[in-house]
Amino acid sequence: MWNLGKGETEVLTIAYENRSFKAIIDDAAARKCSKVLGIPFMGSGGILVLAKKRGIISSVDEALNALKVSGLWLSKDIEQIIKKKAGES
Incomplete structure (x- = not known):
């Protein structure tokens, strides 16, 4: 199904x-x-936002770039939403 x-x-x-x-x-x-x-x-984006808010990572943008290099695909719109939620836009 x-x-x-x-x-x-x-x-x-x-x-x-x-x-x-x-x-x-x-x-x-x-x-x-x-x-x-x-x-x-x-999802992965939510994990990144949570990690940034908890001080585990300093940049969601850098983490997103690393994930994209490893094969994760995200639309530009979703990337912007993630960055905004993390306070990076």
Whole structure:
């Protein structure tokens, strides 16, 4: 039905079975599935914003660039939203 990969399926299963957990997912289909199942989730961008707010990283922009080099794709609009939430725009 959802055509999720093995990794996304495992993450959602663990989060579903452990309701205090939050799934960390970027895949659009996995996010839709998560919403239907009532599983709270956060993506890579949310993790970066949280890390900046907690002082773990100094720049979301630098971290986003590193993630893009490693293969993460984000639209320019999503990048701007992430930077704005982190106070970098």
